[in-house]
Amino acid sequence: MIDFIANINFVLCMAVIALGLIGMLTKRNIIKIIIGLGVIDTGINMFIVSLGYKGAGTAPIMTGLLGNEVLVDPIPQALTLTSIVIGASVTALALSIAIKIYKECKTLRTDEIGKDAGATG
Amino acid sequence: MGTIVKTSTRAFFPLLLVYGLYVIANGHLTPGGGFQGGVLFGSAFILLLIGFGYNKVSAMVSDLKLSLIQSAGALTFVLIGLAGMLFANGFLQNWLAHELPGHFLSAGTMPFLDLAVGVNVGAGVFIIALMMLAILWEEDGVD
Amino acid sequence: MKKRTVIALGSLAFIFLVLAVTVASLPSYGQPVMDSAGYILDNAVKQTGAENIVCSIVLDYRGYDTLGEATVWFAAVMGVVAVLKVNK
Secondary structure (H helix, E strand, O other), X not given: OOOOOOOXXXXXXXXXXXXXXXXXXXXXXXXXXXXXXXHHHHHHHHHHHHHHOOOOOEOOEOOOXXXXXXXXXXXXXHHHHHHHHXXXXXXXXXXXXXXXXXXXXXXXXXXXXXXXXXOOO | OOHHHHHHHHHHHHHHHHHHHHHHHOOOOOOOOHHHHHHHHXXXXXXXXXXXXXXXXXXXXXXXXXXXXXXXXXXXXXXXXHHHHHHOOOOOOOOOOOOOOOOOOOOOOHHHHHHHHHHHHHHHHHHHHHHHHHHHOOOOOOO | OHHHHHHHHHHHHHHHHHHHHHHHOOOOOOOOOOOOXXXXXXXXXXXXXXXXXXXXXXXXXXXXXXXXXXXXXXXHHHHHHHHHOOOO
C-alpha cells in the first residue's frame, strides 16, 4: 500500500516543495525569500501535471497520430497553465515591493530594515 | 553594451518576433497558445532594452501607448465573448463556423481569443520590465 | 539563531515525512483511478474543430477561467505600475 519506489515522482515533488519551504523560513535576504516562493510554485505545478499520467501515453494533440495510442489526461495541464501565470504575477508584485524597500532603507536584510523607521514613517 | 551584444541583438530581434507570432497563431494545432507566444513576443522587446541601453529605448516608447495596447487586448477578449451572447447561446460560446480541422480558421473563435491574450501578456511583460529598470538604473549611469 | 534553526529544520523534517507517506499511498503512478476526461478526449475535435485538446479546454470548455486569469495578470501589471511610477 505504501510504495515509495513506484510513486517516486510524487515523493520527489514533495521534496522540492519542502526544500522551498526551508529556504523561505531560514534565509535573511529578501531576494532569497522570493526565490523560495518560486521554488514552491514549481514543485506544486510539477505535482499537478504528473497526476494525470496514464500508462505509456503521449501528448494530447491529435496532429499526426497513428490512431491507436493512449492519450494522457489533459485537464491537469490546463489547470497548471493558470497556476504558472498566477505565480508570475505574485513574483512581479513581490519584487516591486522589494525594490521600494531597497530605495528607502538602503539594505536588503530583514533584521536591519526596522532600525531607522518611524522618522520617515 | 559592447559591439558583440549589439550585433547579435540586431540579428535576433526579428527572429524572436516572428517566432512569438508563429506560436500564437498556431495555438490550436501545435503545442503553445496565447500565453506562451505572448511571453516570447514581450521578451523580444526586453532583449532590445538590455542590448541598446535604457535611455535610447525608453525615448522611443511611451507608457500611455503601451497601457492602451494592453487594455485593447483585454477588451477584445470580453467583446468576443459578448458577441457570443448575441449570435449563439451564451457568453464565450464558439460562434464562428468550422472548417476541416488543420487550417487556421477551423476552430471558430479560438485563434482570435489567442491573439487577444497574446497582446495582453506581451505588452504587460514589457511594461513590468520598463518600470523596474527605470528605478534601478537611474543612479548608476548605466547606458 | 542556532536553536531557532534547529527547531525549524526539525519541524520541517516531520512535515516532509507526513507528506511523503501520504503521497506514496496515492494510486500508483500511471494508473489513475478516475477517467475524468473521457468525454473531452472523444468529442473535442468534432465539437470545436481544434486539434490541440489542451487549447480547446483552456479557451472553449473552460474559457471563463481564462478570462479570470487575464484579469489577474492585468491587476498585477497595474499594481507594479502603481508602486513604481515616478511622477516628475
